[in-house]
Amino acid sequence: AQKITQTQPGMFVQEKEAVTLDCTYDTSDPSYGLFWYKQPSSGEMIFLIYQGSYDQQNATEGRYSLNFQKARKSANLVISASQLGDSAMYFCAMREGRSGYSTLTFGKGTMLLVSP
Amino acid sequence: ETGVTQTPRHLVMGMTNKKSLKCEQHLGHNAMYWYKQSAKKPLELMFVYSLEERVENNSVPSRFSPECPNSSHLFLHLHTLQPEDSALYLCASSQGRNDPSPLHFGNGTRLTVT
Numbered sequence: 001a002q003k004i005t006q007t008q009p010g011m012f013v014q015e016k017e018a019v020t021l022d023c024t025y026d027t028s029d030p031s032y033g034l035f036w037y038k039q040p041s042s043g044e045m046i047f048l049i050y051q052g053s054y055d056q057q058n059a060t061e062g063r064y065s066l067n068f069q070k071a072r073k074s075a076n077l078v079i080s081a082s083q084l085g086d087s088a089m090y091f092c093a094m095r096e097g098r099s100g101y102s103t104l105t106f107g108k109g110t111m112l113l114v115s116p
Numbered sequence: 117e118t119g120v121t122q123t124p125r126h127l128v129m130g131m132t133n134k135k136s137l138k139c140e141q142h143l144g145h146n147a148m149y150w151y152k153q154s155a156k157k158p159l160e161l162m163f164v165y166s167l168e169e170r171v172e173n174n175s176v177p178s179r180f181s182p183e184c185p186n187s188s189h190l191f192l193h194l195h196t197l198q199p200e201d202s203a204l205y206l207c208a209s210s211q212g213r214n215d216p217s218p219l220h221f222g223n224g225t226r227l228t229v230t
Contacts, residue, residue, distance in 0.1 A: 004158070035218055043204060043224040050216035091159070101147035101166040102210040102217045106159040 003027065004092050004107035011112050013082045020067070021077040021110045023092030032096045034075040035104060036066065039089040048090075051075055082114045119143065122207050122222035130230055131197055137225045139190040139207030146212060148190040149219065150182060153204040165190060197229045 005024045013019040025034065036048045051059045051066045059066040067076040079086055089111050093104040120141045129135050141148065150162040164172035165184040179201075181193040190207055204226050208219040 033216060035216070037221075043206075043226070045206060045208070045219070045221035047218040047220065050218060052216070093159075101149075101164055101171060101212075102219060103149075103161060103164060103172065104159075104219060105161075108156070108158050 002107075003105045004094055006092055006107035006110050008110045009108075011110055013079075013112065013114055015084060015114055015116050016081055018078060018080045019082055019112065021079070021090050021092075021112065023075045023077065023107060025073050025075060025092070025094050027073075027094065027096050029096040032094055034066070034068070035093040035095070036064070036075075036077045037091045037093060037106075038086075039091065039109070041088070045091070049077070079112075084114050084116065087112060087114045120207060120209055120220050120222035122205075122225050124225060125223065126226045126228075128228045128230060129194070129197065131199070133197075134193070134195040136194065137192040137205055137207075137227075139192075139222055141188055141190075141207075141209040141220070143209055143220060144211070145209035145220070146187055147210045148184060148187075149208040149210075150190065150192055151206040151208065151221075153206055153224070155203075159206065162192075194227075197227075199229050202227055202229045 032053045034051045038046045049061045049064045051068045058068050063080045065078045089109045091106050091109045093106045123138045147166045152160045162176045163182040183191040204224045206224045208221045210217050210219050
């Protein structure tokens with residue numbers, strides 16, 4: 001079974017509008033972390049935002065916010081006021097358990113295209 | 117130079133060649149990773165080094181051989197590869213396990229096996 005599911009292969013949004021990218025996860029570990037990364041055409045994976053399983057509030061980083069619904073096991077990324085530079089692949093990832101390093105399991109990604 | 121640097125950016129090699137991918141991190145991190153990114157597939161973890169010791173090897177074929185001489189450098193030695201090994205190979209680093217401890221990635225090496 002997939003641990004991270006991103007059901008939207010592609011999304012379109014107009015500049016200045018908000019967009020939500022979906023992510024659901026599957027784990028039985030009570031301690032986990034959820035990450036979102038952005039990958040532009042250059043290839044580099046850029047860390048955007050993090051949500052810990054014990055965090056009481058939804059994470060926010062500038063125009064990015066994470067809609068964390070623990071009971072539904074979803075961690076959707078919300079991008080407000082989209083910009084042309086937001087066009088990229090977006091990956092949701094999860095880290096389970098606790099160890100001295102940070103192994104992530106990634107979803108297949110969502111391609112976001114922002115139009116003028 | 118800052119961040120995670122990977123060289124070369126692009127590599128074309130024949131199935132009988134031997135080549136190496138290089139990764140260097142300037143962030144003072146203590147863990148380094150190799151991921152493989154193939155078209156239409158999630159990123160696949162290949163190897164993890166923590167404090168210069170290999171701690172994970174995700175059933176990667178022996179034609180891929182990692183090396184971590186120190187906490188700042190990571191190599192992936194390639195030999196007798198197959199065309200299906202063509203992919204983007206991403207190196208990453210992280211610092212310990214204090215949340216969030218995200219992975220910091222390089223730009224990747226685009227490998228084509230002919």
